[in-house]
């Protein structure tokens with residue numbers, strides 16, 4: 001199984017790939033989410049792992065657009081507990097650190113911790129682990145990384161502060177992406193869809209009550225701009241259901257009421 005991720009060993013994506021596909025899967029690391037989406041679309045990787053939302057920092061909106069543009073299918077999801085740690089080249093104190101680099105989502109999850117250190121500047125980087133690796137390879141002093149304890153272990157860095165995310169219970173939801181939908185033995189109980197509706201008074205309210213009438217349990221609704229129609233919006237919806245037929249009926253009703261529907265995936269809820 002060839003798995004595409006953004007990041008390198010020690011990153012959270014790498015951990016999810018190992019947890020989902022086992023130690024022997026072949027993992028290719030890319031610098032951007034777009035490269036992951038492209039590699040799955042071109043068949044270079046069988047499956048892509050992509051973070052889509054975090055319980056502190058919220059949705060990674062651009063990733064919804066990537067799934068849409070590259071025509072990928074969501075075949076599953078995975079929730080990983082995330083603990084962030086501040087680490088640096090060994091032998092330094094907190095007072096030696098002038099700058100901290102990490103993945104933008106990781107920085108967002110630790111914003112509160114750094115309020116007590118106004119002299120430390122925060123900078124976006126590719127992924128959590130690659131900063132740790134660079135500090136180690138180039139023996140960089142004065143710069144810290146935010147990453148997992150596993151990354152500190154792999155790259156030989158010293159942890160200056162443990163568990164620095166704003167709330168202790170912190171989760172990132174990852175989605176597993178393939179080029180084509182796959183047949184599963186179990187009936188799906190969750191779906192991710194995109195609905196485009198006309199920008200008219202009450203149209204979103206009508207959509208929501210229609211879904212509720214069909215017993216759809218919405219776990220996510222995210223509006224995204226329709227690029228070629230300024231100030232029009234489409235909605236990415238995640239919904240859970242006990243009855244697959246009712247879900248199919250809901251989709252038909254949305255279309256009958258004038259909505260455009262694109263299904264991104266039907267899979268098993270893992271929450």
Ligand SMILES: O=C(O)C(=O)C[C@]1(C(=O)O)C=C[C@@H](O)C=C1
Pocket residue numbers: 006007010011012013014051054082103105106126127128129172
């Ligand atoms: O940089 C990493 O280690 C990642 O796997 C990326 C990522 C993300 O994209 O949200 C994954 C989980 C955490 O939320 C922080 C960063």
